[in-house]
Amino acid sequence: MAERTRGRPRSFDREAALDQATWVFWERGYEATSVAELTRVMGIGAPSLYAAFGDKQTLFEEVVERFGERFGGFIGRALAEEPTAQQVVARVLREAAAEYTAPGRPPGCLIASAALNCPVDQVATGLRARREENVRAFESLIRADIAAGRMPAGTDAAGLARFVGAVLQGMSQQARDGVERAALEAVAEAALRAWPAAP
Amino acid sequence: MAERTRGRPRSFDREAALDQATWVFWERGYEATSVAELTRVMGIGAPSLYAAFGDKQTLFEEVVERFGERFGGFIGRALAEEPTAQQVVARVLREAAAEYTAPGRPPGCLIASAALNCPVDQVATGLRARREENVRAFESLIRADIAAGRMPAGTDAAGLARFVGAVLQGMSQQARDGVERAALEAVAEAALRAWPAAP
DNA sequence: TTCTTTCTGTAGCAGCCACTAGAGAAAGGC
DNA sequence: GCCTTTCTCTAGTGGCTGCTACAGAAAGAA
Known part of the structure; x- marks a missing residue:
């Protein structure tokens, strides 16, 4: 899964960040969770979040998918x-x-x-x-x-x-x-x- | 109920406005209902809303009370x-x-x-x-x-x-x-x- | 009429929202 | 070394949030 790619490598663990996001959405719900809170809990900046997950809605969809599995x-x-x-x-x-x-x-x-x-x-x-x-x-x-x-x-x-x-x-x-x-x-x-x- | 009072009289029906507010809160929920939408549906300006009902939360409490009765x-x-x-x-x-x-x-x-x-x-x-x-x-x-x-x-x-x-x-x-x-x-x-x- | 009281409309407050442009940093390829 | 690629950080964007200062309008009281 961790294919070598060119360019500066991501400085955070995508899976771990997704887990943190799952937690927040689970606790607060979609609407009540702000991107600011997500970035705080995930420990990354907003641009990193958008680069890695698209936007808030796409991130949530991925969170739901993962939640369903786990x-x-x-x-x-x-x-x-x-x-x-x-x-x-x-x-x-x-x-x-x-x-x-x-x-x-x-x-x-x-x-x-x-x-x-x-x-x-x-x-x-x-x-x-x-x-x-x-x-x-x-x-x-x-x-x-x-x-x-x-x-x-x-x-x-x-x-x-x-x-x-x-x-x-x-x-x-x-x-x-x-x-x-x-x-x-x-x-x-x-x-x-x-x-x-x-x- | 309609006691004569001094000062400019209210230009809208408080009960009717409360009904409209009930509808919106019922449909959208507390958080997703904005004061702007409330004033639009109730047909009044924001200052009138705040003068008549306090703030958004107090208005909601009154709406809940009325909903429970009706x-x-x-x-x-x-x-x-x-x-x-x-x-x-x-x-x-x-x-x-x-x-x-x-x-x-x-x-x-x-x-x-x-x-x-x-x-x-x-x-x-x-x-x-x-x-x-x-x-x-x-x-x-x-x-x-x-x-x-x-x-x-x-x-x-x-x-x-x-x-x-x-x-x-x-x-x-x-x-x-x-x-x-x-x-x-x-x-x-x-x-x-x-x-x-x-x- | 004039004063007082109360409501209404305009206009705007600070603060948060989701989101991003642009510059610099860190990696591989050559 | 240097180029390309990708990520990260700073610093914002416009737009929405709940809420309100202020001036003018409309009523009763005198």
């Missing part, structure tokens, strides 16, 4: 590793309670909360698409379970998937409001009781 | 009119699906979404307190139902109340993401299936 991965892992919709959802909700309140990092989920009330349409839309992606993944998983006879034939797959998405968003917001892990776990357990019994 | 009232009404916790929660969730997607007004709930990612602590804290108030009302209602033998003795009242709060917040966010009423009603129905059976 911290949003628990949803992808559950989707990949658990065999049934119920097991996926149970694991996702329980892990969300832990992830959204993990000590040493900002509460909640960046993808759920960083671009709320954001007047830059493209930014808000990008995050919305990522959330919608998850809901659709849940939905097709539920449909598969219905088809396989693991869930009642009359189950409202879209509604149930949307419910899981809403609970995740609600849990993230509650975490940002300062609610702690045990309380979020109670929310997850309550949500799981809504799951339809196997036929 | 649009958040459905929760209070359900709490006052329904006899059991289950009936309160069922009505609140179902009405929320309609309220959060009512045509002709901004989607979602101002109290749930207008101060997310807001760096002005006092504003964010004020809305958080209002949300917390609702959760506590649900909780004491559930406790009363447990004491009256209408719900199982082992019910986690705090957890269930927090769950309802999280679902409401999630529904508001989904509404802001453009999800429509029927889908939110499915979320409400799913959430209601989590309610513990009577003992």
